[in-house]
Amino acid sequence: MADIVTAAMIVIGDEILSGRTKDQNIGHLADVMTAIGVDLKEVRVVSDEEDAIVDAVNALRARHTYVFTTGGIGPTHDDITAESISKAFGVPCEYDERAYGMLEAHYAARGLEFTEARKRMARLPRGADHIDNPVSVAPGFRIGNVHVMAGVPSIFQAMLDNVVPSLKVGQKLLSATVHCPFGEGVIGGPLAEIQKSYPDTIIGSYPKYLDGSFWTELVVRARSQETLEQATASVQAMVDGLATRQL
Amino acid sequence: MADIVTAAMIVIGDEILSGRTKDQNIGHLADVMTAIGVDLKEVRVVSDEEDAIVDAVNALRARHTYVFTTGGIGPTHDDITAESISKAFGVPCEYDERAYGMLEAHYAARGLEFTEARKRMARLPRGADHIDNPVSVAPGFRIGNVHVMAGVPSIFQAMLDNVVPSLKVGQKLLSATVHCPFGEGVIGGPLAEIQKSYPDTIIGSYPKYLDGSFWTELVVRARSQETLEQATASVQAMVDGLATRQL
Structure with missing residues (x-):
C-alpha cells in the first residue's frame, strides 16, 4: 500500500482577509490534490506580515509532505x-x-524598464528551484517541501500544473456519492452505524438546504475499491429503506 | 482612539479540503468584519478531526478578540x-x-420523529449561550470568545447577523481605492516610498491580469480620515504622473 501523502496550503494576503478579493485558489488546489490522491489536511489564510507567514510555514512544513503557498510574490512592497x-x-x-x-x-524584449520593483521578483531564497510561470515569466519557487506560487488564479493554476508532475502522489482516495432526499436528522443515526461497520472508510454527510427543505449528499471515501463498493451499497440500502418507509 | 479588535475564523469540514464544497463563508465573514471595523487576521480550514479542531480553537482564541467557526454542528456522526x-x-x-x-x-409540530441524531444538535458545551438559528432551529452557540455557527451559507449568514450586534466593534478601518492602469512592476518602487511616508496606513496593491496585460487596484487603508485622504492623494498623484509620462 502506498504511503499517505498529506499537504497544507497557506494563502497569503490581506486582500482575502479584508474581503476585497474572494479566494478562488483553495477550491482549485483541493480539487487537484483530491484528483491525484494527496490529502489536503489544512489551509491557513494569513496576512501580509512576516511573522504570520514564517510561523505558518514552519508549523506546516514540519507536519505535511507538501506545503503550497499562494500570493505575495509580485514586485510591490507588500509582496514579502x-x-x-x-x-x-x-x-x-x-x-x-x-x-x-x-x-x-x-522586459527588454518589450521595451519596458527593468525597474527596482520588477527586479524584486528575481529575489529568491538561496537554493530554491524555479516553478515556471508561463503567463508572466516571474517564477514561483520550491524550497524543501514548500511550493511558492502566485495569487492571481490563472497564474497559480498554470504554476500548479507545472508542479504536479514532480509530486509523489498517494494512493488515490476513491469516492462515491449517494443522493439522499432526507435531512441529516433522519439519517444521522443509521449513517453513524454504517461508519462504525466500515472503519476504513470516511463517510461524509453534506447538508443542503433549498427552498425550505433539507437534503443531503452522502459521500463515501476509501482507498480500496472493494471497501468503497461495500460501504456505498450499505448507504444506498439505508436511503432506499427510508424512502420505502416514507411511501 | 478605540481598541483594535481582531478576529480569526475556523472553517471545519473535510468537504472543503476535498474540494467537494467550495467555501463561501470566508468571503462573507471577511466582508462583515471589515464593515464593522474588526480586523480578520487569520483563517484556518481544518478537517473533521477532534485534535485539529481543538488545536486551532485554543491557538486562536488566546490570540484574538473573537473566533468564529463554521461547520460541523449538524446531527451526523461527522459533526463533532x-x-x-x-x-x-x-x-x-x-x-x-x-x-x-x-x-x-x-419536530413535534411537524410530525417528525425526534431521533437520536436530531437530539445531538441539543448537545452544547456547558455554559454556552445560544446563537439563534432562524432557518432550522438548531442553535449555534457562544462560549468565551468563540462563536460556533453552521456551515450551510444561508444559515451561517443568518446566525452571524444575530451575533454582530453583540460584538465590541473596533475603530473602523477606512479605505480608498485608486485604479491604476499600470502593472506592479511599474509602480512597485514609488508605491513603497509612499508607504514609508505614511506609516499609519496600510497600502495594498492587488494585481489584476486580463487579456494579456496587468493593471492594479491600489487600496489605502487608515483609521483616520485625514491620513487616508493624504495618502490616497499621494497615490493618485503617482498614478497621474506615470500616466503623463506615458503620453
Whole structure:
C-alpha cells in the first residue's frame, strides 16, 4: 500500500482577509490534490506580515509532505513572501541569477524598464528551484517541501500544473456519492452505524438546504475499491429503506 | 482612539479540503468584519478531526478578540464541533435543556420523529449561550470568545447577523481605492516610498491580469480620515504622473 501523502496550503494576503478579493485558489488546489490522491489536511489564510507567514510555514512544513503557498510574490512592497520563506528556512533571500536574466530579457524584449520593483521578483531564497510561470515569466519557487506560487488564479493554476508532475502522489482516495432526499436528522443515526461497520472508510454527510427543505449528499471515501463498493451499497440500502418507509 | 479588535475564523469540514464544497463563508465573514471595523487576521480550514479542531480553537482564541467557526454542528456522526469545542474549553458537552426543548417542539409540530441524531444538535458545551438559528432551529452557540455557527451559507449568514450586534466593534478601518492602469512592476518602487511616508496606513496593491496585460487596484487603508485622504492623494498623484509620462 502506498504511503499517505498529506499537504497544507497557506494563502497569503490581506486582500482575502479584508474581503476585497474572494479566494478562488483553495477550491482549485483541493480539487487537484483530491484528483491525484494527496490529502489536503489544512489551509491557513494569513496576512501580509512576516511573522504570520514564517510561523505558518514552519508549523506546516514540519507536519505535511507538501506545503503550497499562494500570493505575495509580485514586485510591490507588500509582496514579502520570498523574504518570509527565506527567513523560515534560515537562508538569505538574494537575486537568483537565472530569474534575473529571464526577467531582464522579458522586459527588454518589450521595451519596458527593468525597474527596482520588477527586479524584486528575481529575489529568491538561496537554493530554491524555479516553478515556471508561463503567463508572466516571474517564477514561483520550491524550497524543501514548500511550493511558492502566485495569487492571481490563472497564474497559480498554470504554476500548479507545472508542479504536479514532480509530486509523489498517494494512493488515490476513491469516492462515491449517494443522493439522499432526507435531512441529516433522519439519517444521522443509521449513517453513524454504517461508519462504525466500515472503519476504513470516511463517510461524509453534506447538508443542503433549498427552498425550505433539507437534503443531503452522502459521500463515501476509501482507498480500496472493494471497501468503497461495500460501504456505498450499505448507504444506498439505508436511503432506499427510508424512502420505502416514507411511501 | 478605540481598541483594535481582531478576529480569526475556523472553517471545519473535510468537504472543503476535498474540494467537494467550495467555501463561501470566508468571503462573507471577511466582508462583515471589515464593515464593522474588526480586523480578520487569520483563517484556518481544518478537517473533521477532534485534535485539529481543538488545536486551532485554543491557538486562536488566546490570540484574538473573537473566533468564529463554521461547520460541523449538524446531527451526523461527522459533526463533532460541539464536542471538540467543549474539549478545548475543558467543560462537559451535554444536553442543553432549552435547545432540547426547542428542537423537540420543532419536530413535534411537524410530525417528525425526534431521533437520536436530531437530539445531538441539543448537545452544547456547558455554559454556552445560544446563537439563534432562524432557518432550522438548531442553535449555534457562544462560549468565551468563540462563536460556533453552521456551515450551510444561508444559515451561517443568518446566525452571524444575530451575533454582530453583540460584538465590541473596533475603530473602523477606512479605505480608498485608486485604479491604476499600470502593472506592479511599474509602480512597485514609488508605491513603497509612499508607504514609508505614511506609516499609519496600510497600502495594498492587488494585481489584476486580463487579456494579456496587468493593471492594479491600489487600496489605502487608515483609521483616520485625514491620513487616508493624504495618502490616497499621494497615490493618485503617482498614478497621474506615470500616466503623463506615458503620453
